[in-house]
Amino acid sequence: MKQNWLKAILPHLAAIGIFLLLAFVYCAPVLEGKIVNQSDMKNVRGMAKEAKDFYEATGERPMWTNSMFSGMPSYVIFTGPGANKVAYMNRIITLYTPDPVNMLFLAMISMYLLLCILDFKYWIRVMGAIAFAFCSYNVILIDVGHITKMYDIALMPAVLAGIILTYRGRLLTGAALTALATAMLIYNNHLQIIYYTLIMVLCLAVGAFIHFFREKQLPQFFKASGLLAIAGGLAVLTSMDSLLILREYTDYTMRGSKSELTLDQDDVKQKKSTGLEIEYAYDWSYGKAESGTFLIPGYVGNSSGQRLSASSNFGQQMISLGANEAQVEQFLGQQKLPLYYGAQSKGTSGPVYVGAIICFLFVLSLLLVKSWHKWWLLAVTIIGFILAWGKNMAFINDFLFYHLPLYNKFRAPAQALVLPSLTFVILACWGLQEVANGKHTTQELLKKLKESLYITAGCLLGFVLISYFFVGFTSASDASMLQYFSQMMGGEENGKLMIRALEKDRSSLLLKDAFRSAFFILVAAGAIWAFLVNKMKWQVSALIITVFVTIDLLQVDKNYLGSESFVDDMSYMQDLQPSPADLQIKQDPDPYYRVFNLATNPFDDASPSNFHKNIGGYSPAKLWLYQDLISHQIAKNNMRVLNMLNTKYFIVPDQKTGQPVAQRNPDAYGNAWFVKDIVWAPDANTEMKTLDYLNTRDSAVIDKRFEQQLANFKPGADSSAAIQLTKYGLNKLEYTSRNSQEGFGVFSEIYYPAGWEAFIDGKPADIIRTDYALRGIKIPAGEHKIEMKFEPKTFFTGLKIAGISSTLLLLLVVLSLGWDFYQQGKQPEITETKNIKK
Template sequence: MKQNWLKAILPHLAAIGIFLLLATVYCSPVLEGKVVNQSDMMNVKGMVKEAKDFYEATGERPLWSNSMFSGMPTYVTYNGPSVNKLVYVNKLITLNLPTPVNMLFLAMACMYLLACVLDFKYWIRVLGAVAFAFCSYNVILMDVGHITKMYDIALMPAVLAGIILTYRGRLIGGAALTAVATGVLIYNNHLQMIYYTLIMVLCLVAAAFVHALREKGLPQFFKASVLLAIAGVLAVLPAMDNLLITREYTDYTMRGSKSELTLDKKDVDLKKSTGLEIDYAFEWSYGPMESFTFLIPGFAGNSSAQKLGTGSHVYEQMVSLGAPPAQVEQFMEQMKFPLYYGAQERGTSGPVYVGAIICFLFVLSLLLVTSWQKWWLLAITIIGFILAWGKNLAFINDFLFYHLPLYNKFRAPAQALVLPSLTFVILGCWALQEVANGKHTKDALLKKLKQAFLITGGLVVIIGIGGSLFFNFSGHSDASMLNYFAQMMGGEENAKLLVRALEKDRSSLLLKDSIRSLIFIAIAGGAIWAYLTDKLKWQTAALVLVAAVAIDLIQVDRNYLGKDSFVDESVLESQLTPTQADLQIKQDPDPYYRILNVATSPFDDAMPSYFHKNVGGYSPAKLWIYQDLITHQISKNNMQVLNMLNTKYFIVPDQKGGQPVAQRNPDANGNAWFVNDIVWAPDANTEMTTLDHLNTKDSAVIDKRFESVLGNGFKPGKDSAANIKLTKYGLNALEYTSSNSREGLGVFSEIYYPAGWNAYIDGKKTDIVRVDYALRGVKIPAGQHQITLKFEPTTFFKGQKISAISSSILLILVIAAFIWEIIAARKNQGTI
């Protein structure tokens, strides 16, 4: 029995060893202590700094942060250690490896698991694992720092494996695998990838139903489906700490589309949807023709920032225009050019390339595979491409955006290419399984192989060699490049010549990558042909295919995550070094004020939030009232609005060297103040436009809906010495003292958020009203008082309890299920 057990497990341990070795070798700089210079993760550091510091100092969970957008919940960034016990599973399945080795390993392991469930031959499993993990999109995600997204993509095959296993009759083990895989996927909390996973699951379940109906197996289908439904519920419950509060928070954000403004056509269009504005959501829509990057990486010019060497057409053109070769060579070494000419107007970090060999095998699967599972995989493939095309297939995607549940909460449709990236690999491996399983005659296989080679190779030849005839190599960035070249090379005529040279470089890249893809297709086709004609044994042919797939993908991946992407940790820390402006501002002893850094892109950069409480920041889910304030007031430099946000300092570039310098704003309103007058607004539009000319220190504009809260006929008063002073600053609570001989209206320089903020005067709860469109206001009785603003989101605390209890139950049930499976397997083998 021991020998049988070892014999069964050793191949899997070998596969794990291969994955560990491959991931570690690819990311070998981590062995020297280096880390990936992830641009988006630097933003994350800025986003979470204040919250993390608060937790470390107090041990209290930070629920609110003032380091971004003048204040917002920390639910989507950081609120302390997770109570979800699946955090330990997440660490276990990645072997606690360093980033990004852990993500590559997890992706390979999960695809290998799915291939085992599908009963593919050993080396086909390994090939599929390597192909899935090293898809260029995955590597690009790791490079820029989209960590949670990559984790969820890696886990998708494991979720499918659990569902397929359950429908095959392994009810307990399959349901347990589904529950834990789905639970960890939801724990990682990339909602858009979770949504795409749900689409896949629905396609699989629908196909399984049709198959069961045809095979008269509906009782077994419904039994499995009930168990899977239970597994799904068990998987979702541990994530309630995130899901419940995110659902509540979404209603107040751009993704919930709750803006009340209709000041211009754009705001009117928002009313069509309960989610994002469609033009914003459909940024980064892949082009239908651009989808050929699956087959040829350079089809659309790769990325928006690439170096060109001395052999490029741009280099030759510059030299021919009289520029010194040495100077041009130095320029080419420093400059990155926009070779990308695809449909995504804002550019891209790189193409979605699944591999020429995988595309060839995918075509072969269409000719060979007859399993019912082929159809749900094809359905997912088609759905993925349609969704990814976004505005470039508007007649379908516009309808889906406004009618498909929750779909309007997401943006960047190109992300949907994760679906065909997965299905291409599965079907490609299935094609190899059909070649190797002996169910087809060799003549039939050779015929299908020839057809697949002609189709795939023919496409490459037509695209690569005929590209200059069929395609326009001009890109969205060419106008800016024309201006750049005109300034650099002395005139528009020279600039036009350089832009044409850039287009020639794009054409050359397409030809080069087409030839490259054709070579790899020929290698794969040749290996399969050699096996079918008995010139190679299966093991040898399979190893050739695995090696070819790995080399093909890794060569491309190195352009996006190579050794240059890794830096010493000290280099990252240097990006967090405060400037002289930051140091100057931090000398201010005032515990609570805000800054606006206009030396950078203030609403797309969270780095200033690392050092300060910030009017700007970075978040894909800003509060709607604040986005309205940015659009209609802050972006127009309305100083009265900036004053009411207590913007005490501006960081601006100096006129000489462009270095950031600090400028103090003496007119900032402070943390809180009494006003003399209220302007009642009949609607949100009037409230916003009133801010155009309102003296926010003296008066407040309030929507009439709050008039009954303050009391009909209420007129605020203040004496000459009236004041509100901040006495204690915290993220979850702020304490003030007030002094005023008259009943007044206190305006607090805090963002209005009714889902959790409560006000207390001398310990007694009172109402908060929305003031100046985005701030909090409290009616304060005459005299001296203690005022406390507390953030007490009941939804958050309820979710925490559900998560802690349900995740513990889930782990116990999963462990029990797997023990049961082991015992059942040993019984079947007669060993107990």
């Protein structure tokens, strides 16, 4: 019997329509041409500006940028268009919708696909898709601008969908879907989310092995696993244009290598790991009790900066201390207050809230679901929470940090909550499916429903009691806020009253949100009960649950990504406009000098990189050499080091107005110079210490490991000796040198051995690491042309691999889907492989 394709596809088209409508309604300002005012994306704009301008002007790929940290590879910023053809799939699958509609739509489509493959009922699929996409963590990521992270989170269900489909016997289609979803995941390139996805996939594979072993079908398991391994390998190859070069680059950064210095205790600790320092990596460790945010959004106080109304306890306390209501409303309209009192010492932008109904259904699933899938999903859930607790579960996480492969490359453990955020939704949907599939008696379902309600109510009450009797409502930020409030309200006693009022607001928020969650749970439980006792049809019950899941999440999400988060282009660009100080500096005709902006946080802000070659910047993957220079020299304001970096201008706040003003540094050494002496250091520690006092204009300090390359060389420089920059580019620098003696030239360029090569009159010359972080070259007597070229062979090898493999992958996906449709057309209906239970 021929299948009615139109009838089969209409429900899916309807689901797509629902997802598009919901995403556009939630992000309605995009219809007016507005964009999300994302702080991190402004940093990205500054980081990439010089590289993008270079590409647009020359058509040449920018491999290096001088706009941050005195120079670094641009691999993690911008290198022009890649060779990976999978890049087009982001836009195609999201139907060319604008940001951030596309990210929410992708998350919904991805989860819907997984739930279709699990063969759940229609409204369960829709509910699960909405619940997954609108988890509060996701909209917070969009609000701050963590775009690649959100794309990769959105794709996690699609990866699972392909793997599960393959294990169910749809080998070609499943492997093709796995390859495509994994290729997109790797292309979007948030390595920490990719790592968590790999953990999840390994748990699934272990669960599948146990299941197939029990069913005595191990050959089928190994056949499917082998095909999945090929699919995964092909997916990795498609991103070789980024992966190969990032692997090489990581060996020189804070993320993948360790400083050679052991000058203080922190450096000694760092020697334990070839990745990040454990204290730095443990920033934003979720509290164990803080995990209650999954059920109660206001648990531990929402965010570190939240607006209160004049009717709040804080506002009323201000009024009782003499402020009038207009003053209070003005103050609270301008000032965000720290309601957050959780365990994350760095604060937070908001909680990870998956929804009260989802938590209730998750508990129900644990009581009802018999499938082998429950156990690996539960394992992923537990692993996610343990990893997210970081230093708050140190006896496990410390061991993992030092022994689990690659784990020490990542920071912010709370990100691991993406795992339970996903598994909660899948299991919640599975629990609802068990209610509807007719496999349980009504009596059994009513009993489990009641037990789930008791357990969830117990969790609600438990979290409230924990806050009141164990955690309390005090915050780590209260000490600094006390000083601020004391000055503002006229004394320490009044300041303490304001802190107490803030604690009352935290307490009120917890109680309000706990009752709110109880309401949504009761609605869902009531809808299920009405279905079970035949007072409501399944479709109506499921629709009610879907609607209230949506209302629940969107009400919370609007606190973090609301209409005020969107701005027009003019407002967005205001923060990216140059100051008078920037404009004054840019009048300098010199093509290449550096600027140190002290009017901002110089090493956590890339906005100065929009306008200058920057001493500072923002990057989670700084070169270790430069981080050492920051920590041991630049932070101590060593002017000889700043001069050798060619810091021609400083931007500082005016003492009277606070506005940034430009100050020229007449002592900057320029782009290159000859030195008259070389000081040999026995190790990196001595090399760094020597910079404390060395006159870097006349002398250079070099580690003894390079002594053989210079072979007892004694540099000389006559009175007119000079090195002049003649051509500036990101991938190539050209100089002329003049010196009657054989000399040693120091270049104010950051040393990076993986790609930079030097040539004197066309002949190769060694680049020596000089002054710990710069480049030095032995230069013959006379006049010479010196070139420095950055042509990392690894990158161009990766481009070729990515271009070929991504083309092959897309071709195989099309062919496998075509073959699957052909095979399905020959069969009356789709049947699952015998004995492979859901």
